[in-house]
Amino acid sequence: MPLTDSLRDDILASVPSLRAFAISLSGNGDRADDLVQETLLRAIANIDSFQPGSNLPAWLFTILRNLFRSDYRKRRREVEDAEGNYAKTLKTQPSQNAHLEFEEFRTALDKLPQDQREALILVGASGFSYEDAAAICGCAVGTIKSRVNRARSKLSALLYVEGAEDFGPDETVRAVIGGNGG
């Protein structure tokens, strides 16, 4: 459809969540904003292929997700302090304890496989349905569900039962988190 003023407004209204998605995926504020910029350019360049009345946020998220996965990571390979850069993008600096906890969370999130991380963010933070998330990632609904479950189990293990490794093998971790092997 043509780039009407109301479509511009709708695209603009998606920018905050596109940024949040990009930062959650990449762990880096500057990189994320480049990614958002490229997403907006591509969306407008291809606006004729957007179906009026269909889900605009899902369409934009699909573009961003594909950009991130395809060429973006290959192109920008600087070694960077992801957590440090992310912290700088925060509006309000959290207290020391909260900041530590946040960094631990961020580090654990970065340890997830890409498939699981994006599924968890789309469903758990962006608020997309499993169906929309599946469409964005180009996979089956059941696949999204199992990725989200695996992401949650893995984060539990990384964040809350990591100390268990001191006492025994992986079985300890699996027992404590209730073993979601799926």
Next chain:
Amino acid sequence: MKEAKKQGGLNAEIQSRIGHQLRAMYDDVVRQGVPDRFAELIRKLDGPEAAAAQIDETAKNDGRD
């Protein structure tokens, strides 16, 4: 049985905590709103051709370094 129940409770608590942390991280960025650069970008693009031209320009600049 008692042990299993305890583990289930712990798991639910951990899951709710993870959900909370994830949303806190995400919503912190959402609350920042729309940075000026994006508002300007969308305002100044006339249409698809202008956007495509800017993509080409960016690709050219990236290729230089």
